[in-house]
Amino acid sequence: MTVSKRIVLHFPPRIVDQPIVYRLVKDFDLQFNILKASVTPGREGILVMELTGGQRNYDQGIKYLTDTGVKIQALSQDVVRNEARCTHCGACITLCPTNAFSLEPGTRRVLFDHAKCVVCELCIKACPPRAMELYF
Amino acid sequence: MLKTIAEINDKIKKGEAVVVTAEEIIDITKKKGLAKVAEEVDVVTTGTFGPMCSSGAYFNIGHTKPKIKLGGGRVYLNDVPAYTGLAAVDIFLGATALPDDDPRNKIYPGEFRYGGGHVIEELVAGKDVRLTATAYGTDCYPKRKLESWVNLKDINEAVLFNVRNAYQNYNVAVNLSNRILYTYMGVLKPDLGNANYSSAGQLSPLLNDPFYKTIGIGTRIFLGGGIGYVAWHGTQHNPNVLRGDNGVPRRPAGTLAVIGDLKQMKPQWLVGTSFLGYGCTITVGIGVPIPILSEEILRYTLVTDADIFAPVVDYSEGYPQRKPDILAEVSYAELKSGSIKVQGKEVPTASLSSYPKAIEIANILKDWIKRGEFFLTEPVAPLPGVESGIIFKALEERPILEL
Numbered sequence: 083m084t085v086s087k088r089i090v091l092h093f094p095p096r097i098v099d100q101p102i103v104y105r106l107v108k109d110f111d112l113q114f115n116i117l118k119a120s121v122t123p124g125r126e127g128i129l130v131m132e133l134t135g136g137q138r139n140y141d142q143g144i145k146y147l148t149d150t151g152v153k154i155q156a157l158s159q160d161v162v163r164n165e166a167r168c169t170h171c172g173a174c175i176t177l178c179p180t181n182a183f184s185l186e187p188g189t190r191r192v193l194f195d196h197a198k199c200v201v202c203e204l205c206i207k208a209c210p211p212r213a214m215e216l217y218f
Numbered sequence: 219m220l221k222t223i224a225e226i227n228d229k230i231k232k233g234e235a236v237v238v239t240a241e242e243i244i245d246i247t248k249k250k251g252l253a254k255v256a257e258e259v260d261v262v263t264t265g266t267f268g269p270m271c272s273s274g275a276y277f278n279i280g281h282t283k284p285k286i287k288l289g290g291g292r293v294y295l296n297d298v299p300a301y302t303g304l305a306a307v308d309i310f311l312g313a314t315a316l317p318d319d320d321p322r323n324k325i326y327p328g329e330f331r332y333g334g335g336h337v338i339e340e341l342v343a344g345k346d347v348r349l350t351a352t353a354y355g356t357d358c359y360p361k362r363k364l365e366s367w368v369n370l371k372d373i374n375e376a377v378l379f380n381v382r383n384a385y386q387n388y389n390v391a392v393n394l395s396n397r398i399l400y401t402y403m404g405v406l407k408p409d410l411g412n413a414n415y416s417s418a419g420q421l422s423p424l425l426n427d428p429f430y431k432t433i434g435i436g437t438r439i440f441l442g443g444g445i446g447y448v449a450w451h452g453t454q455h456n457p458n459v460l461r462g463d464n465g466v467p468r469r470p471a472g473t474l475a476v477i478g479d480l481k482q483m484k485p486q487w488l489v490g491t492s493f494l495g496y497g498c499t500i501t502v503g504i505g506v507p508i509p510i511l512s513e514e515i516l517r518y519t520l521v522t523d524a525d526i527f528a529p530v531v532d533y534s535e536g537y538p539q540r541k542p543d544i545l546a547e548v549s550y551a552e553l554k555s556g557s558i559k560v561q562g563k564e565v566p567t568a569s570l571s572s573y574p575k576a577i578e579i580a581n582i583l584k585d586w587i588k589r590g591e592f593f594l595t596e597p598v599a600p601l602p603g604v605e606s607g608i609i610f611k612a613l614e615e616r617p618i619l620e621l
């Protein structure tokens with residue numbers, strides 16, 4: 083049976099440089115389709131991908147990833163801004179790895195582009211009034 | 219041409235007062251010139267909306283039957299401890315207070331989801347809050363245990379009393395270390411990954427009156443969506459810092475202690491706030507009207523973001539170790555451009571205080587005054603100025619040696 087899932091991978095800084103995705107292909111015969119990536123050497127990297135392959139291979143591939151220290155999330159989660167709570171301070175702007183937040187010129191209101199969000203969850207606890215909410 | 223506050227109040231009463239915000243006044247004066255605007259404009263309104271930790275509220279919750287003496291006992295509001303070292307049913311709740319069982323930074327970085335500031339926000343929103351208390355019992359106050367819902371509308375006094383708000387300028391926080399920092403200036407990414415600032419800049423109350431010529435003790439203000447007053451200078455009020463040619467402090471300087479009836483405030487202007495790995499606090503909305511009594515006072519309100527400079531401070535070493543080092547000085551115009559240069563590196567900037575909300579506050583205050591609902595007050599005493607000789611002291615520890 084073939085499975086295909088959309089997942090978010092968090093790479094701790096120490097393994098950002100390793101050819102992990104390559105091994106998924108080679109050792110586990112999985113296919114991948116990168117949807118979004120944010121990897122800087124020396125920092126946490128984030129990769130959103132669609133991973134496809136046989137169920138057994140898929141499970142082993144996921145186990146391999148977890149063993150190397152990669153944190154995995156399903157992309158079924160969703161991050162939504164509670165508009166009533168957002169104070170438009172802007173604290174989230176420099177934290178989001180995919181630049182989902184931007185300032186509206188003139189008004190300086192903080193815009194949230196939901197389409198850019200990869201559900202890394204960084205902003206959830208860093209937003210001072212906790213306006214960013216995670217849904218499952 | 220000199221105006222008095224009484225004359226301005228007369229105009230407010232007649233609905234004739236000319237009121238503009240500290241942002242609008244800049245362009246108006248550019249077009250019309252100083253002399254004309256000083257004559258025409260009566261009040262400039264300022265605003266700021268940012269996290270302000272030295273905030274809290276005191277309450278008189280009313281007497282139970284039989285009576286209980288909370289003084290010297292323990293009181294919790296939604297599990298957040300309140301201060302009880304007062305008379306029988308007076309308590310004080312600080313914005314940074316945390317429930318006893320909050321894990322704090324034991325699991326680092328702590329989340330600090332709920333604290334005193336959140337309780338204040340919920341009370342102001344009209345929600346019932348759980349009061350639990352234990353007391354030691356006396357002949358005149360026999361009750362020892364109390365568990366009850368309380369609501370802001372049912373208690374006697376509820377007064378917001380913030381001992382330090384509205385900082386006149388503030389640090390820009392950066393991180394020179396190679397690990398992420400969780401501070402009261404937000405999350406600071408390693409190796410100058412970001413720079414966080416917290417001031418409304420050209421809209422900020424004390425930056426529009428740098429020498430405290432109109433703002434003094436007794437000044438009526440917008441506080442948390444209601445009406446409040448300047449009660450005193452705030453703690454750490456430090457007028458004697460480096461100032462620019464325009465008189466504007468280039469370092470954190472003056473502060474305000476403010477007070478007001480919590481019952482008429484609004485939850486959107488008193489927002490419970492959490493700083494990851496640091497703690498809880500409250501984001502407070504403050505707006506101060508500046509009466510344009512003279513050309514000189516008008517000139518101070520013309521300050522723009524480009525004229526206000528803030529020090530860039532390293533929060534990995536400089537700040538915690540109390541080192542005086544300043545990495546750079548940048549203007550609020552630069553900060554608001556989205557990035558600043560520090561040690562040759564382009565550093566993205568973010569704000570902790572909300573500029574759109576500061577504008578909203580300045581506009582609300584403007585409307586109140588225009589509608590004749592808000593009158594200006596004459597300060598009963600000035601805030602300590604540069605001439606006060608105030609010296610900002612640090613605590614030089616004197617170790618207590620056991621004999």
Ligand code: SF4
Nearest residue numbers: 168169171172174209
């Ligand atoms: S940090 Fe939170 S409150 Fe501030 S702009 Fe971002 S989402 Fe809004």
Ligand code: SF4
Nearest residue numbers: 178199200202203205
């Ligand atoms: S969860 Fe927040 S920080 Fe992460 S990508 Fe989405 S918006 Fe950006």
